Amino acid sequence: MSFRFSRRSFARLLGAAAGAASLPSLGSSLNPGGIGVPGALPPMDGMGGVRSFPQGFVWGSATASYQVEGAVKEDGRGVSIWDTFSHTPGKVANGDTSDVADDSYHRYKEDVALMKSLGLKGCRFSVAWSRIFPNGTGQVNEKGLDHYKAFVDELLGAGIEPYCTLYHWDLPQALQDKGGWENRDIAEQFAHYAGYTAGKLSDRCKHFMTMNEMRSFVELGYGNGMHAPGLQVGPKRLAQLNHYVVLAHGMSVAAIRAASKPGTKVGIADNVDAATPVIETPEHIAAAEKAMREENAMFLTVLQEGKYTDQYLKRLGADAPHFTPEEMKTIAAPMDFVGINVYQPMWVRADESEKGYAVVPWPSSYPTMLSPWLKVGPEGLYWAPKLVNKLWGVKEMYITENGCSSADVVNADGEILDTDRTMFIRNYLTQLQRAVSEGVPVKGYFLWSLLDNYEWADGYEKRFGITYVDFKTQKRTPKLSAKYYKHVIAQNGL
Ligand code: FCB
Numbered sequence: 001m002s003f004r005f006s007r008r009s010f011a012r013l014l015g016a017a018a019g020a021a022s023l024p025s026l027g028s029s030l031n032p033g034g035i036g037v038p039g040a041l042p043p044m045d046g047m048g049g050v051r052s053f054p055q056g057f058v059w060g061s062a063t064a065s066y067q068v069e070g071a072v073k074e075d076g077r078g079v080s081i082w083d084t085f086s087h088t089p090g091k092v093a094n095g096d097t098s099d100v101a102d103d104s105y106h107r108y109k110e111d112v113a114l115m116k117s118l119g120l121k122g123c124r125f126s127v128a129w130s131r132i133f134p135n136g137t138g139q140v141n142e143k144g145l146d147h148y149k150a151f152v153d154e155l156l157g158a159g160i161e162p163y164c165t166l167y168h169w170d171l172p173q174a175l176q177d178k179g180g181w182e183n184r185d186i187a188e189q190f191a192h193y194a195g196y197t198a199g200k201l202s203d204r205c206k207h208f209m210t211m212n213e214m215r216s217f218v219e220l221g222y223g224n225g226m227h228a229p230g231l232q233v234g235p236k237r238l239a240q241l242n243h244y245v246v247l248a249h250g251m252s253v254a255a256i257r258a259a260s261k262p263g264t265k266v267g268i269a270d271n272v273d274a275a276t277p278v279i280e281t282p283e284h285i286a287a288a289e290k291a292m293r294e295e296n297a298m299f300l301t302v303l304q305e306g307k308y309t310d311q312y313l314k315r316l317g318a319d320a321p322h323f324t325p326e327e328m329k330t331i332a333a334p335m336d337f338v339g340i341n342v343y344q345p346m347w348v349r350a351d352e353s354e355k356g357y358a359v360v361p362w363p364s365s366y367p368t369m370l371s372p373w374l375k376v377g378p379e380g381l382y383w384a385p386k387l388v389n390k391l392w393g394v395k396e397m398y399i400t401e402n403g404c405s406s407a408d409v410v411n412a413d414g415e416i417l418d419t420d421r422t423m424f425i426r427n428y429l430t431q432l433q434r435a436v437s438e439g440v441p442v443k444g445y446f447l448w449s450l451l452d453n454y455e456w457a458d459g460y461e462k463r464f465g466i467t468y469v470d471f472k473t474q475k476r477t478p479k480l481s482a483k484y485y486k487h488v489i490a491q492n493g494l
Pocket of ligand 1: 064067212213216271341401448455456464
């Protein structure tokens with residue numbers, strides 16, 4: 001089963017985002033002196049001139065527990081909602097489950113050696129909640145913890161800095177049975193798990209992300225039901241559980257701080273809607289800034305501002321969430337860094353409406369990678385960090401995911417020449433370098449993904465790795481894109 005509509009445009013289907021019904025004409029005033037004009041790019045001579053990144057830039061890769069680990073019944077791991085969902089007929093392409101996946105639970109040493117051979121400086125991974133607390137709360141499973149300690153030690157031994165995500169969608173089934181993210185108790189339960197786990201790992205791991213992509217697991221899990229737990233709860237319940245998600249984040253920031261060693265940094269990995277001006281003129285840039293704030297109102301904006309925007313509450317009307325002033329304060333707990341996952345831009349133009357912007361729909365011919373939702377737009381990797389930094393003065397940022405799916409084939413010589421992925425990465429990194437060279441404080445980039453893996457409802461059909469995995473033999477083969485990335489890392493630029 002493939003997605004019938006874009007994973008990230010779901011909010012617009014709910015009518016929660018900008019409508020594109022009447023689009024006034026574009027402004028025409030090109031302003032070469034305005035901010036962010038292409039002229040800001042250093043010359044690209046193609047003859048060895050390197051567009052550098054700052055010294056110490058963290059070149060990394062990203063994975064997530066349920067997508068790579070396998071070993072779902074091992075060492076006391078409890079059942080997660082993704083086990084249940086993937087074993088439910090009709091939910092995932094080809095009925096694929098992640099029972100084995102990349103078998104990284106057993107092969108993590110090989111994976112770390114692979115990272116080292118590419119020269120990676122950082123590794124973003126996630127902890128499976130149900131390996132630590134098989135029932136979500138209560139009894140701790142020491143063996144689960146031991147696994148992550150061993151994994152982190154292996155990374156450190158290879159000179160690779162660990163970046164740990166505490167929730168990448170694999171909620172313990174026992175908690176879903178009590179309402180999952182719809183049950184307010186989950187905020188305390190998540191904070192407890194996050195604090196406990198970070199506390200145990202903070203002697204060796206310095207960066208923790210509370211959650212991955214709030215929008216995805218809220219809207220896909222409970223909005224259109226295309227991801228676990230596969231529910232369609234309607235707009236009112238969706239807005240309320242969205243509130244519990246941001247509350248859980250805020251409570252967990254405090255819990256992680258309280259339990260961890262001094263110097264531990266706490267942040268998030270959020271897939272902001274990456275508002276990007278259709279033309280880099282002042283009016284469209286201003287529109288994109290408004291869109292960045294408004295389209296992310298119930299996610300990064302509320303985390304940064306401690307309030308829901310007026311427009312968001314107005315838009316929801318009677319469906320708006322219930323909240324207390326105290327909860328809003330908790331939600332806005334200051335973070336040490338902000339991670340954003342950027343795959344595609346959200347093209348925005350100036351508009352006469354109250355909002356002052358309009359989101360431009362995708363033309364049918366828009367260039368798209370293998371996943372239908374993945375529209376190509378390298379400029380998103382310039383504008384997303386730029387606008388997040390401008391709006392909220394974030395001091396430390398990471399690109400916690402970026403990458404793409406390709407129709408990879410192994411050729412007669414055993415190579416995978418993924419020129420499309422290589423082109424994708426090169427162009428996105430060019431825009432990231434543009435942002436960094438203008439002083440946007442992005443400290444690292446985590447490519448999704450190190451390995452081909454279990455791509456949620458797309459099963460094994462959509463390969464996102466820079467390393468090809470033969471799922472029958474578990475043989476790993478670096479693709480052309482891995483060689484390219486290794487080259488970028490080696491010269492700290494492109
Ligand atoms: C992101 C997810 C990640 C992976 C990539 C392709 O939305 O965070 O797990 O599925 O997309």
